[in-house]
Amino acid sequence: MATHQLFIDLGMSGTKACLTDGNRCYGYACPPKVADLPPSELEVLRHQGQEYGGGLGAGAYLQWNNQAYALADDAEGRPNKSTATLRKSTLAHLRSLGAVGEMAHTHHLETLHLDIGIALPFEEYLSEAEELTQRLQETGHFLYRGQAYDLQIDSVKVLPEAAGLVLWRKQQHLAQQQQASRQNYVVLMIGHRDLSFLVFRQGKPPTGKPSDSEKLGYVAFLEAVAQTLCEPENPYLVQALLRQQEAVQFPDQPGKVFPLAQRRQEAEAFYWEQVRHHLSEHFAALDLTEYEVLIGGGTASTLLRPHLTDYLATLPGATPNWLPDLAQEMAYRLQEVTSAIDQVRFADCYGGVKWLATRAHARTRALQEVRA
Missing domain, CATH: 3.30.420.40 (ATPase, nucleotide binding domain)
Structure with a gap:
């Protein structure tokens, strides 16, 4: 029987995951980025680890099926795959393995015997669930942060986002x-x-x-705000909007200040x-x-x-x-997720992992009754 349940939300604002052993529950979030790691750079990282410490063990580096990838913050600065435009299912397997590896690394799980749940957009849930399930079940051996893991999966449940x-x-x-x-x-x-x-x-x-x-x-709102100004997900624009600033400045246009109040109001009305x-x-x-x-x-x-x-x-x-x-339940159970907005963002993930844990408990109880 699986010792842990893990549910993964492949959101575009970030990968979110919840892990439980039936008693405690843990949350994890990271940027959604994925980048190929060429063999030459992989060798450099190996050498760094041997000579100076760090190396592969110091970053979110995934090795699977004779390929290597940099994930999350460690994909920054590399030609990363455009998670904003790709279907979520395209990189679902790699992002999921990254979440599995990070949870194993953080919580010192030597044995990876899991029930896994993954949320996909509704159309991708209908068309891609079977293929993603098969890829996860066939994963077996992989390396994360230079550590080898053997993944044993009891069940994979792909659900539509929001389920x-x-x-x-x-x-x-x-x-x-x-x-x-x-x-x-x-x-x-x-x-x-x-x-x-x-x-x-x-x-x-x-x-x-x-x-x-x-x-x-939210990207549709950003597109409305950013018209004739900048790229929709320009980090300076996003930060200014989140902070409710009245204006925004860009480092590539020194000395220029762009008012935001009216632009934001009109964009919100259009988006709504x-x-x-x-x-x-x-x-x-x-x-x-x-x-x-x-x-x-x-x-x-x-x-x-x-x-x-x-x-x-x-x-x-x-x-x-x-x-x-x-x-309120998440505030008590997920101690890593403290802010109200993060609790909202983790809600789908938490509901999924609680359901997985309830199913696992029911299976264990039924097995015990049969043996009795």
């Missing part, structure tokens, strides 16, 4: 002795790149329209109109008279929260739920 919110909510219903299986849920998650709209009729996983994922996350139109089409396609709307994602909980609050209040039969109980 972790429903899985957590259903467990809460069961704990309260309520009929979770009869509840209808609509999950609305707006993150860095994607807007996910998932319909769980009577708690059952979505299989088709109107469920989908669309590139209407895009989101509102998208949601109106999807909610109009629902055939449910009563349902609970579970809201998640950093963009939904910050930039769009006032708009969403007003909009959802107009929908007949909808009961919005911003999941404050989930945030």
Whole structure:
């Protein structure tokens, strides 16, 4: 039986992972970057480790299948694969192995016997889940930070992004002795790149329209702000917006100051109109008279929260739920995740790993009963 459960969220703002042994729960986050590591540089890193210390052991370096990769911060400055434009499933295997390796390194896991869960955008979940599952199950041996690991996987569960919110909510219903299986849920998650709209009729996983994922996350807002100014994800622009600055400056344009207040206001109005139109089409396609709307994602909980609050209040039969109980539980269980916004970003991941742990506990209990 697996000794740990690990759930991985391959978000574009960063890779997030939650690990549990059934008692304690740990969180980990890193940038989503992946870069090829050529053999010549791999040899230099090996030499550095032997002669001076550090080397491969000092960075997020993954070796698998006779290839080497630099991940997260260590991919910075190298020609890295464009995670912002690629399908998440394209690099899912490498980013997942990086999360497995980092958790093993941080928590001194000599044996990697895991149940693994991974969240993908809805369309990729439908088309890529089987291939990703097979690749993970066939991984076997890999090296991370110069340390060799043998990965043994009991089960792989690929889920649509935002499903972790429903899985957590259903467990809460069961704990309260309520009929979770009869509840209808609509999950609305707006993150860095994607807007996910998932319909769980009577708690059952979505299989088709109107469920989908669309590139209407925070990047769409950045694109509206950045028009004629800079690249959408220019770090100086992003930082200025997050800090609510009235203006922004760029090092390649010294002495120039670009006002942001009006630009931000107009971009937010334009972005919200895009989101509102998208949601109106999807909610109009629902055939449910009563349902609970579970809201998640950093963009939904910050930039769009006032708009969403007003909009959802107009929908007949909808009961919005911003999941404050989930945030409270995470504050207690995930001690590495301290800020309110990070708790929002980890919510899908935490809901997924709690579900994996519950399944593992049920399997163990059933096995014990059979043996008894």
